[in-house]
Amino acid sequence: MSPYHIRKYQDSDHRHVVDLFCRGMEEHIPATFRHMLLLPRTLLILLGVPLTLFLASDSWLLVLLSILTLFVSLWLLAKYTWEKHMTMCLHTDMADITRTYLSSCYSCFWVAESRGQLVGMVAALPVKDPLLQKKQLQLLHLSVSSEHRREGIGKAMVRTVLRFAQMQGFSEVVLTTSMLQYAALALYQGMGFQKTGETFYSYISRLRKSPMIHFKYCLTSLLEGDL
Numbered sequence: 001m002s003p004y005h006i007r008k009y010q011d012s013d014h015r016h017v018v019d020l021f022c023r024g025m026e027e028h029i030p031a032t033f034r035h036m037l038l039l040p041r042t043l044l045i046l047l048g049v050p051l052t053l054f055l056a057s058d059s060w061l062l063v064l065l066s067i068l069t070l071f072v073s074l075w076l077l078a079k080y081t082w083e084k085h086m087t088m089c090l091h092t093d094m095a096d097i098t099r100t101y102l103s104s105c106y107s108c109f110w111v112a113e114s115r116g117q118l119v120g121m122v123a124a125l126p127v128k129d130p131l132l133q134k135k136q137l138q139l140l141h142l143s144v145s146s147e148h149r150r151e152g153i154g155k156a157m158v159r160t161v162l163r164f165a166q167m168q169g170f171s172e173v174v175l176t177t178s179m180l181q182y183a184a185l186a187l188y189q190g191m192g193f194q195k196t197g198e199t200f201y202s203y204i205s206r207l208r209k210s211p212m213i214h215f216k217y218c219l220t221s222l223l224e225g226d227l
Contacts, residue, residue: 003114003115004112004113004114004119004120004148004151004153004156005112005113006110006111006112006113006120006156006157006160007110007111007113008102008108008109008110008111009097009098009101009102009109009110009111009121011097011098013111013118014097016111016118017094017097017111017118017121018090018094020118020119020120020121020143020145021086021089021090021094021121021141021143022086023145023146024143024144025082025083025085025086026082027146028082028178028180028181029075029078029079029082030078031180031182032078032081032082032180032208032210033074033075033078035180035208035210036074036077036078036208037074039208039209042074045070046067046070049066049070050063050066050067053066077204081204081205089141093123093125093140094141097109097123100125101123101124101125104126105168106126106137106168107123107124107125107126108123108124108164109121109122109123109124109141110122110123110157110160110161112144112153112156112157114148114153117145118145119144119145119147119148119153120143120144120145120148120153120154120157121141121142121143121157122139122140122141122142122143122157122158122160122161123139123140123141124137124138124139124140124161124164124165124173125137125138125140126138126170127174134171134172135169135170135171135172136170136171136172136173136174137161137164137165137168137170137172137173137174138173138174138175139158139161139173139174139175140175142154142157142158142175142184144157149183154183154187155187155191158187158188158191159191161173162217162219165219166219170219171218171219171220172216172217172218172219172220173193173216173217173219174196174214174215174216174217175188175193175214175215176212176213176214176215177212177213177215178210178212178213179198179210179211179212179213180210185213188215189215191217192217193215193216193217194215194216194217194218195213195214195215196214196215196216197213197214198211198212198213198214199211199212199214200212
């Protein structure tokens with residue numbers, strides 16, 4: 001296990017943070033593709049369309065081409081979902097991380113370093129909702145390099161956010177993650193986050209039955225040494 005330390009983001013980290021973020025998002029494309037491939041309606045299409053074409057044309061070549069086209073279409077759709085999210089983030093909050101996350105004492109962006117390399121990242125922003133009765137902090141962009149997983153870095157970064165939230169007087173830490181981010185789901189649930197609901201963020205996510213899962217961690221009952 002490599003030694004690591006967690007510190008605040010610096011402007012010189014930007015290129016490495018963007019690279020880590022994009023690589024992390026791209027890793028979800030195969031899982032999304034497999035999930036879509038195993039949906040009943042997808043299996044029905046994969047069986048029905050080639051069979052119909054074969055009965056109509058008696059051509060195995062046309063059948064193979066149709067199957068290939070369907071597989072490529074599914075892959076591109078899975079890829080499009082994550083690329084759209086990446087583009088949105090890189091043009092909004094991550095376009096200027098210092099301004100978004102380090103211009104207030106109630107928000108922050110951290111990175112994890114190991115042997116001079118940036119191997120992890122996580123961010124936090126206060127939830128701006130006048131209807132909320134509790135002060136909430138949102139955990140965002142948790143990512144750990146694939147070469148440094150299972151070293152406790154992800155858990156340490158979540159704990160960093162929880163400690164920060166407690167010190168700044170927040171009552172709850174909230175986050176949203178995809179049902180397809182299996183490792184993240186296991187991490188959050190293992191650390192005591194409670195599921196509060198799920199939503200479909202687009203027609204495509206509803207079609208492929210992959211909602212976003214919402215979690216909450218209550219800080220009000222914690223003792224000082226719990227984190």
